[in-house]
Amino acid sequence: MLPKAKLWLALTVAAVSMFSTNLQAAWDLNMPQGVTQISRETYDLHMQILWWCVAIGVIVFGVMLWSIINHRKSKGAVSATFHESTKVEIVWTIIPFIILILMAIPATRVLTQAYDASESDLDIQVIGYQWRWEYRYLRQDSLEEEVSFFSSLSTSREQINNQLPKEESYLLEVDNPLVIPINKKVRFLVTSNDVIHAWWVPDFAVKKDAIPGFINEIWAIVEEPGVYRGQCAELCGIEHGFMPIVVHAVPQDEYDAWYAGRQEQAAAAQAMSNSEITRDAAMAEGEAVYNRTCVACHQAGGTGLAPAFPALAGSSVVNGDLTANIELLLNGVPGTAMAAYARQLNPVELASTLTYIRNSFGNRTGDLVQPADVNAILEAQ
Secondary structure, three states: OOOHHHHHHHHHHHHHHHOOHHHHHHOOOOOOOOOOHHHHHHHHHHHHHHHHHHHHHHHHHHHHHHHHHHOOHHHOOOOOOOOOOHHHHHHHHHHHHHHHHHHHHHHHHHHHHHOOOOOOOEEEEEEEEOOEEEEEEOOOOOOOOOEEEEEOEOOOHHHHOOOOOOOOOOOOOEOOOEEEEOOOEEEEEEEEOOOOEEEEEHHHOEEEEEOEOOOEEEEEEOOOOEEEEEEEOOOOOOOHHHOEEEEEEEOHHHHHHHHHHHHHHHHHHHHHOOOOOOHHHHHHHHHHHHHHHHHHHHOOOOOOEOOOEOOOOOOOOOOOOHHHHHHHHHHOOOOOOOOOOOOOOOHHHHHHHHHHHOOOOOOOOOOOOOHHHHHHHHHHO
């Protein structure tokens, strides 16, 4: 047991650390007011109900405390001998009923608004994957180029592994943020491709489960330009904490320019899907995709994390039949953490990744996989 002096010192250090500036900055116990009208109304409703509950608690426990003090045995109090009181029972039934009705009126108004996703200006489909998000901007015109992309964690593995200092936005940075215009009603159609996720942005007061086979609706009108962050709010697997959400809300003209640029990128990617790539380009692109998408499970050196994540180094699959390796990457392995990447990566990224893993980590197949090889299998499925 610690000596008394050391014990007091330990307690003092603990107390000081609890009230340190950094800890207080991260120790926000209340919900945020947010940057949307519905988020502010949600916050006001929360505070209103909270203070009602505080008042009820003060009254109830105040009466209890007064009764305990003034009717204690030491003062000669004698217990009453009655069985029931119809009047009291009516009173303590009617009063809570009235309180619940008074609470339900503002709550119903806010909930009705929160669930009304009609008359949206922009529709975005949000699809959860282990462990990234896909955003599809639903086209208003069938002739326009579709804009869709994946958003993955961009925090470096060196920070995660404590090899570099952690930044302020640790685990809350992505490679491709969602971009939306301000002062427009944006409807999010939330679903999942594998397990249950939850799309949650606290500043928008929106959180909705992403469930395979179901589409849930939420919406937001963001009034202030800025960067807003969120996270997956379901325990979706080992990488649950590595699935952030970043939304850039920008003025309409900036959004239009960004959207046009994304359409050009989509058209360029489509044009490249049947092109030939060089070995150097494939290895460079494949390494980038591997470090962004595959490294969490299969590790930087391709050693894997047995038994859930098999090693790629020396793998009989990676060093075996090329067609079988392509099909595995496209379709995944049902019942395991190996996801299907046919939708998650384009043919150039798929071909480059296959080229990289079949010629890295000690693997020396010599294969140069082309997008056409991937497209041939995709068309045959």
